[in-house]
Amino acid sequence: MDDKPESMRGAADTGASLDRRAELSEFLRTRRARLKPEDVGLPDFGRHRRVPGLRREELAQLAGVSVAYYTRLEQGNGRNVSAEVLDAIARALRLSDAEHSHLTHLAKPKQHKKKPAKRTEQVRPALRQLLDSIDGVPAYVSGRRSDILAWNRMAAAVFGDWSELPAQERNWARLVFLKPEYRDLFVEWDQKASDMVAFLRMDAGCHADDPRLSALVGELSLKSEEFRRLWANHDVKEKSYGVKRLRHPLVGELTLNFESFRLSDGTEQVLITYHAEPGSPSAEALRLLASWGADATKAGAAGAAGATGTSGA
Template identity: 65%
Template sequence: MATHRPARTGPPAAPESAEAPELSGGLDPRAELSEFLRTRRARLKPADVGLSDHSRRRRVPGLRREELAQVAGVSAAYYTRFEQGNARNVSPEVLDAISRTLKLSDAEHAHLLRLAQPGRRRSRPTPPRQHVRPAVQELLTAMEGVPAYVWGRRTDVLAWNQTASALFGDWAARAPQDRNWARITFLDPASRTLFADWESKAYDVVGQLRLGAGLHADDALLASLIGELSMKSEDFRRLWAAHDVKKKTHGTMRLSPPLVGELTLRYETLALPGDQEQSLTTYHAEPGSPSEDALRLLASWGADTSQERAPRPRH
């Protein structure tokens, strides 16, 4: 399927009065499907899909259901049932047509397919907590000088090297449940200073959680995390209500760690073999840039800190 990436200037606004979702028993795929499709329609205009808008005033923004159905080549009644989660055995062709009409990205298209699968409504056991293979930890240590860490399906930081700890903060000093990008981003005030573009970081984190929620609708630990963030953070509620889905791959990030000030780094994210729900993320600076010098200083500081923590040999 061709990838369509709609232009955007930032996370779309959602009602600030959005209430925390009921998530104690997991996410409801039918409700998730309905809200996901509704928010995707809201970001499009008739002209975006080749239609003329003859109405002077619309009660709600975006495409109407009947307009989307017309372009996708299905009946308005059928699409309405589908958006409400009441259509069964929806064909791949229909899903592709809806996805093309809504101009979904690859990640959003995959999310739609998962939500539309009837089998996902069956209860499944909560996936176990994730653990990093010893060889992967050895790899992180061998990469000292390059900030690198492994994270899992719930945005948990599972393993890291000292350079990453020097860049992002002392993860070893945090309780295990707090080594989590979602909790750090929305519940730790220091994150708003660390990330020069905090809103973009928050948008990425929520988009990744949405992706995980589509994969594991019955993950009680993930549901509990989302519920906690919804109760404690108005910003999280706002971004969660937008139903945006994002897969973290690569990009550029500006950070301001206290030791060296602002620097610009490029990041790459790779799925680990053996566990496709664990990802390795690395950061590097442009060669010859001031950020490279700052990163080298951070790496040196991280190495010194590591030596201070190492057990002293006995004589």
């Protein structure tokens, strides 16, 4: 029996692309299934529903399109669909901004097609210098597919010395789902895992023809039951800031605020920093880690070490 998601079958072993039509179909179906009639102002007469969520005809009515038209779209046929229709469907489905963007990428890929990523993403020397100059807070750069591209000493002190990992393993998704020590590191591991999969879903919507991304999803689908379950949900979201609670093996629990800064140079790289509230126990713990300095950690850069890249705070 093949346990991989429908849109991923064949990708793990062949490097094939994700099936964009299947992605569109499954995304619309799962978004429709999460809505109840009362959520969108429709009467619920208590009739038994064979499947959860709104019926196709109810969704079509809300979006102002014919049932046949919406059915074709949910079957993955987004050919010639207009932006106005997608906007109407997004409103009917109560999509978030991130979900709306994802729907548009899936349905109208030609309008969003980007150049394929280079085999090895490079971090600009000036950006590596900036990382090195940030002494007191963990900071790193990620690129496509959640790969970790470059980091400073404090990031190594908090998250582990990534320079000791093979280049292909410097990837947040692999660390979160395949490395037991990262399950221990994140106090709210379930939330981290959910956020990681939601990020990869966004990336897949933009780059469904990326064989390296589909190979990553295929690998994780084969090796992690939790990843398979989360991937099947088709959730997408973007988190540019928030709070992470970590269980550090040396200094105990850390509560850190993170901020993500997307670079405007067209690389899709993101600079992510973590900081503690001034005067907090976590701030003192970071100060202690910083005082150990080079004895305990090493900074790194993918450009020098050969890693490749994506984001995920």
